[in-house]
Amino acid sequence: MILAAGQTAIEAKGVTKQFGTGQDAVKALDNVSVSIRENEFFTLLGPSGCGKTTLLRLIAGFDFPNEGEILLYGENIAPLPPYKRPVNTVFQSYALFPHMTVAQNIGFGLEMLGKPRAEIDKRVSQMLQLVRMEELANRRTSQISGGQQQRVALARALAPAPKVLLLDEPLSALDYKLRKDMQIELKRLQNETGITFIFVTHDQEEALTMSDRIAVMSRGKILQIGSPRDIYDRPSVRFVANFIGETNFLEGDVLAVEGASATVKLAGGGTIVAGLPEGLKPHGRVTVVVRPEHADLVKPGGEADLWGKLENIVYFGTDTHYYVKLDGGEAFIIRQQNSHGAGSGHAVGNPVGVALEANSAQVVRD
Amino acid sequence: MGVAQQAADRAERDQIRKRWLLSSPALIIIFFAAIGPLAVVVLYSFMVKGDYGDVKYWQFSLDGWFNVVAERDMFDDTLGLAWANISIFWRSLKLSFITTIITLFFGFPTAYFIATRKPDKRDLWLFLITIPFWTNILIRTFAMQEVIRNEGIINSALMGLGLVDQPVQIMFTDWAILFGMVYVYLPLMVLPLYASLEKLDFRLVEAGYDLYANRFQVLWRVIIPLVKPGIVAGCILVFIPSLGAYVIPRVLGGGKNMMLGNLIDLQFGQGRNWPLGSALSITLMIIVTLALLVYVRNTAKGGGNGHV
Amino acid sequence: MSKGFSITSMPGFSLIALACFAVLYLPVATLVFYAFNAGQSVAMWEGFSLRWFESAWQNTAVQEATIRSAVIAVVAATIATVTATMAAIATTRTAPYRGLTFKYAFINQPLMVPEIVTAVALLIVFSRIKIWTGYSGLGYIIAAHTAFCIPFAYMPIRARLEGMDLTLERAAADLYAPPWAAFKRVTLPILWPGILAGFMLAFVISLDDVVITEFVKSAGQETLPTYMLGQLKRSVTPEINAISTVFLGISILLVTMFFFISRKKA
Numbered sequence: 042m043i044l045a046a047g048q049t050a051i052e053a054k055g056v057t058k059q060f061g062t063g064q065d066a067v068k069a070l071d072n073v074s075v076s077i078r079e080n081e082f083f084t085l086l087g088p089s090g091c092g093k094t095t096l097l098r099l100i101a102g103f104d105f106p107n108e109g110e111i112l113l114y115g116e117n118i119a120p121l122p123p124y125k126r127p128v129n130t131v132f133q134s135y136a137l138f139p140h141m142t143v144a145q146n147i148g149f150g151l152e153m154l155g156k157p158r159a160e161i162d163k164r165v166s167q168m169l170q171l172v173r174m175e176e177l178a179n180r181r182t183s184q185i186s187g188g189q190q191q192r193v194a195l196a197r198a199l200a201p202a203p204k205v206l207l208l209d210e211p212l213s214a215l216d217y218k219l220r221k222d223m224q225i226e227l228k229r230l231q232n233e234t235g236i237t238f239i240f241v242t243h244d245q246e247e248a249l250t251m252s253d254r255i256a257v258m259s260r261g262k263i264l265q266i267g268s269p270r271d272i273y274d275r276p277s278v279r280f281v282a283n284f285i286g287e288t289n290f291l292e293g294d295v296l297a298v299e300g301a302s303a304t305v306k307l308a309g310g311g312t313i314v315a316g317l318p319e320g321l322k323p324h325g326r327v328t329v330v331v332r333p334e335h336a337d338l339v340k341p342g343g344e345a346d347l348w349g350k351l352e353n354i355v356y357f358g359t360d361t362h363y364y365v366k367l368d369g370g371e372a373f374i375i376r377q378q379n380s381h382g383a384g385s386g387h388a389v390g391n392p393v394g395v396a397l398e399a400n401s402a403q404v405v406r407d
Numbered sequence: 408m409g410v411a412q413q414a415a416d417r418a419e420r421d422q423i424r425k426r427w428l429l430s431s432p433a434l435i436i437i438f439f440a441a442i443g444p445l446a447v448v449v450l451y452s453f454m455v456k457g458d459y460g461d462v463k464y465w466q467f468s469l470d471g472w473f474n475v476v477a478e479r480d481m482f483d484d485t486l487g488l489a490w491a492n493i494s495i496f497w498r499s500l501k502l503s504f505i506t507t508i509i510t511l512f513f514g515f516p517t518a519y520f521i522a523t524r525k526p527d528k529r530d531l532w533l534f535l536i537t538i539p540f541w542t543n544i545l546i547r548t549f550a551m552q553e554v555i556r557n558e559g560i561i562n563s564a565l566m567g568l569g570l571v572d573q574p575v576q577i578m579f580t581d582w583a584i585l586f587g588m589v590y591v592y593l594p595l596m597v598l599p600l601y602a603s604l605e606k607l608d609f610r611l612v613e614a615g616y617d618l619y620a621n622r623f624q625v626l627w628r629v630i631i632p633l634v635k636p637g638i639v640a641g642c643i644l645v646f647i648p649s650l651g652a653y654v655i656p657r658v659l660g661g662g663k664n665m666m667l668g669n670l671i672d673l674q675f676g677q678g679r680n681w682p683l684g685s686a687l688s689i690t691l692m693i694i695v696t697l698a699l700l701v702y703v704r705n706t707a708k709g710g711g712n713g714h715v
Numbered sequence: 716m717s718k719g720f721s722i723t724s725m726p727g728f729s730l731i732a733l734a735c736f737a738v739l740y741l742p743v744a745t746l747v748f749y750a751f752n753a754g755q756s757v758a759m760w761e762g763f764s765l766r767w768f769e770s771a772w773q774n775t776a777v778q779e780a781t782i783r784s785a786v787i788a789v790v791a792a793t794i795a796t797v798t799a800t801m802a803a804i805a806t807t808r809t810a811p812y813r814g815l816t817f818k819y820a821f822i823n824q825p826l827m828v829p830e831i832v833t834a835v836a837l838l839i840v841f842s843r844i845k846i847w848t849g850y851s852g853l854g855y856i857i858a859a860h861t862a863f864c865i866p867f868a869y870m871p872i873r874a875r876l877e878g879m880d881l882t883l884e885r886a887a888a889d890l891y892a893p894p895w896a897a898f899k900r901v902t903l904p905i906l907w908p909g910i911l912a913g914f915m916l917a918f919v920i921s922l923d924d925v926v927i928t929e930f931v932k933s934a935g936q937e938t939l940p941t942y943m944l945g946q947l948k949r950s951v952t953p954e955i956n957a958i959s960t961v962f963l964g965i966s967i968l969l970v971t972m973f974f975f976i977s978r979k980k981a
Contacts, residue, residue: 101889102888102889103885103888103889105411105414105415105418106411106415107409107411107412107415108409108411108412109409109411110410110411119410119411119414120410120414122888122893123885123888123889124888124889124890124891124892124893124897125891128889129889129890130885130886130889132882132885132886134880134882136880136882136883136885136886138883138886138887138901139905140904140905149887149890149892149900150890150891153887153890153891153892153893153896154891197890198889198890201890201891423812425805426805426806426809426812427805428805429801429802429804429805430801430802430805430806430818430822432797432798432801432802433798433799433801433802433822433865433869434802434818434821434822436794436798436858436861436862436865437821437822437824437825437862437865438821439858439862440837440858440859440861440862441824441825441828441833441836441862441863442821442824443840444833444836444837444839444840445828445832445833445836447836447839447840448832448835448836448839451839461842513731513735514735516725516727516728516729516731516732516735517731517732517735517736519725519728519732520728520729520731520732520733521732523723523724530974530978534970534971534974535736535740536736536739537970537974538966538967538970539739539740539743541919541923541966541969541970542743542923542963542966543922543923543925543940543943543959543962543963543966544923544925545925545940545943545944545947545959546743546746546943546959546962546963547742547743549746549943549947549955549959550742550743550745550746550959551742552947553742553745553746553749554741554742554745560741560742560745590738590739590742593735593739594739609722609723612722612723613722616720616722622725622726626725647827647829648829648830650829651829651830651831651832653830653831653926654925654926654944657944658944658947667831668829668831668926671831671835672831675835675838675930681839684835685835685839688831688832688835688836691829691831691832692828692829692832695827695828695829699827
């Protein structure tokens with residue numbers, strides 16, 4: 042994970058946010074540090090209550106941290122009120138001003154900055170073009186659809202050309218098809234405008250498809266930061282492996298460690314080489330994760346790392362899931378695309394072997 | 408303490424200060440022109456009455472309180488109960504209580520009726536019940552006077568139908584006050600009852616019927632317990648003003664059927680006994696506060712679950 | 716064919732309800748009816764006439780009282796609405812903080828004390844101030860009215876404020892609006908119907924007040940209600956019906972406007 046060229050747009054250093062006092066104090070953020078580069082599509086991903094929205098609010102200025110600093114291009118903005126920060130937010134509920142038209146909403150930020158009327162009008166029509174809503178300029182915001190409101194909220198936040206755009210689960214209220222469309226749209230906008238996007242979501246699929254980098258959070262802490270591929274293929278913590286996609290967890294004992302990989306003897310049988318998260322030098326018992334698509338079924342008599350019985354076959358349209366109960370008692374899922382013709386020749390109830398793809402396993406911290 | 412924590416604290420202190428600043432004008436006005444003076448009343452109740460009204464500064468006495476229920480005979484200095492005052496207390500409590508019961512009895516079906524209209528019609532009925540509520544009490548009292556006078560509607564009807572030979576004297580009796588109070592305070596009972604009934608989850612009523620209850624049982628065992636907060640609120644909202652009624656007994660009761668409000672008025676007018684008037688006012692306040700405490704205890708106890 | 720079982724109907728309730736509505740309106744209707752009576756009596760109809768409206772219109776005492784009532788109501792309602800708006804902003808849409816329940820009870824206090832008690836209290840205090848300062852203008856009445864109008868203005872404003880999403884003000888701040896601009900451009904326009912409704916309520920309450928005004932006023936300072944109260948003791952002519960009718964008309968007008976404003980969602 043090398044920091045590419047480009048400045049650090051937003052940096053949080055040791056940020057802690059606590060609600061309540063004494064016994065009942067709840068740490069929404071616990072000593073969180075993260076660096077977000079400019080022109081990056083950065084996602085904060087985690088279940089509800091993990092602190093991602095709190096962190097966003099601290100960056101926007103709606104709340105103040107108890108400890109730590111929040112730097113915008115090196116300057117500490119933590120004591121500044123929101124209207125003094127060149128950072129704009131797209132709210133989950135859109136928060137469009139109901140008593141103003143679409144055009145007035147979009148121009149609001151520029152009005153507050155005291156820009157001349159001509160400049161505001163020009164910028165507003167630019168924004169309307171950008172989100173493709175020119176004909177709706179003079180409609181009341183209560184008269185347009187949810188998807189359209191979303192785009193107005195976006196245009197309104199982009200109009201003042203902020204250094205950083207914060208998006209608080211903006212797509213959660215949209216239905217599936219619209220959400221997919223908007224995901225592509227947002228990615229396009231980020232590329233075109235070059236503004237740093239900080240995106241908050243609990244939808245891991247969304248995070249994987251849109252982000253340059255993801256920070257996975259849980260209970261006020263950041264567990265892992267990396268590109269979507271890194272997070273998916275090389276989760277460093279059990280929680281991350283579990284939260285993103287489907288995973289198989291296997292127990293094993295470390296036999297040897299060389300650099301970034303370890304030789305692990307699986308409890309169920311075979312010996313494999315697994316990747317290591319940065320900084321971890323394990324010994325003894327470890328947990329290893331393998332993604333379902335990186336394993337294959339093996340007929341009895343063949344070579345496999347694990348053995349068990351095929352319990353269930355579930356057809357999913359694009360692929361098929363095979364549920365294996367390993368001899369040790371654990372469950373193992375194998376995923377195969379349905380492009381290889383009918384079935385794999387295995388029947389429910391038969392003994393099967395599981396072969397793990399080379400270099401696909403990863404040791405995780407617990 | 409870190410810089411961050413200081414900033415957070417400062418922001419919170421600013422918030423608190425801003426809130427006090429914003430609410431202070433309202434609080435100040437109410438303090439000086441509503442609540443503060445009440446303290447002065449308490450003070451006056453313990454002072455010596457002046458010769459032409461007001462009080463003698465700074466002479467204190469318990470006579471004000473004493474005269475609430477007792478009196479000293481002018482001639483032979485014996486102590487006796489102030490029967491006139493006591494009968495006025497009794498009349499006030501009696502009439503207020505009866506008014507509350509009657510308005511509850513008639514107000515409940517009315518509120519129920521409005522709450523069970525179709526939603527678009529409901530506004531119309533609400534509007535119709537709100538108009539009397541905002542009509543000047545004098546107009547309503549005067550209107551009631553027109554109804555119960557000897558030449559009024561009731562007597563004209565009675566005589567016209569040949570049921571009586573002479574007009575029935577209703578004005579200047581306790582009945583007149585009762586009619587007036589029920590008439591004036593009925594909307595005050597209906598509105599909180601409506602507020603409660605509107606939130607009633609009728610699926611619970613359905614469940615009652617499903618479980619073999621008849622209409623009366625559903626009313627008594629399901630509906631009424633669920634709207635208890637509204638009932639209590641309505642009763643309080645009627646009882647308190649009735650107890651302190653002034654206009655209605657003055658206009659409809661004449662000079663003889665005084666209620667507590669008129670008795671207090673007397674002390675500040677011809678009676679020239681400001682300490683007594685103050686003591687009577689505080690007594691009224693105490694009774695009202697007790698009634699309010701009953702209300703607070705009732706709503707705090709979580710009566711009325713089953714609201715949607 | 717039977718109508719089927721209605722779970723909401725209760726026997727006799729509709730009848731009682733409609734009877735109540737009739738009983739509520741009938742006496743007032745009669746009152747209005749006799750305002751147009753050509754004769755002197757308030758009971759015997761002698762033909763249609765507008766004479767009582769004319770005589771009321773020309774009655775200088777009525778004119779003075781009406782103007783005085785209007786002035787007091789406008790001033791009291793305005794001050795009450797402004798201060799109630801500020802208080803509502805300070806006490807709504809926040810997490811409970813120390814002193815909140817106290818403030819809330821304090822503001823609503825005038826609703827919990829019987830009018831006669833407040834009237835007496837103000838009589839005592841104001842008469843003392845009168846002696847000290849010699850001032851005996853409308854100020855006392857206006858102050859008294861403002862105080863009990865505040866809770867009435869407060870309620871609709873608070874109701875409207877609670878229905879407003881705090882996120883809107885946050886969005887405004889996010890878009891570079893300092894607190895005063897956010898209030899002026901976002902909060903106020905959306906809150907406005909509530910403020911208007913509060914003003915109307917306060918206005919009607921002030922206009923209608925009898926007891927407190929009666930005790931607090933100085934000699935000669937009649938308001939319309941106190942004038943009417945005085946009239947009711949003497950021989951009653953339909954002039955009082957005429958005054959009542961006009962008064963009633965104004966109240967109905969205001970309540971209707973109040974209803975329209977409250978029902979409208981921005």
